[in-house]
Amino acid sequence: MATWYCWPGGNPPSRCTHGFPSGGAYGAAGPELRAALGNWRGKTVYVNGVPVKLIDFCGCGGNHVIDVYHATWVKIPHPSRVTIRW
Structure with missing residues (x-):
């Protein structure tokens, strides 16, 4: 499962990772993803085919x-069931 963050204009608003604009294709890796990738920070993964650069820790x-990021969330088909590839 994937969820979103970084939606400054949302209701409720959500903060972004410092230095990364809200319109970017960024994400935060959870423990299982970090373990699978090893040196995960800065890597690009594909969430249901949509590229996401890992910049943060979840x-x-x-x-x-x-x-x-919410800007990416709205582009992911069926975000409640995701396949992550790298």
Whole structure:
């Protein structure tokens, strides 16, 4: 499962990672994804075919493996069931 963050104009608003604009294709890697990738920061993964650059750490767990910027979230087909490739 994927969720979103970084939607400054949303209701409720959500903060972005410092230095990365809200319109970018960025994400935060959860523990399982970090373990699978090893040196994960700065890598690009494909979430249901949509490229996402990993810039942040997500403390999520369970079946939740990635948080993506809202600008990217709206481009991901079926975000409740994701396939992540790298």
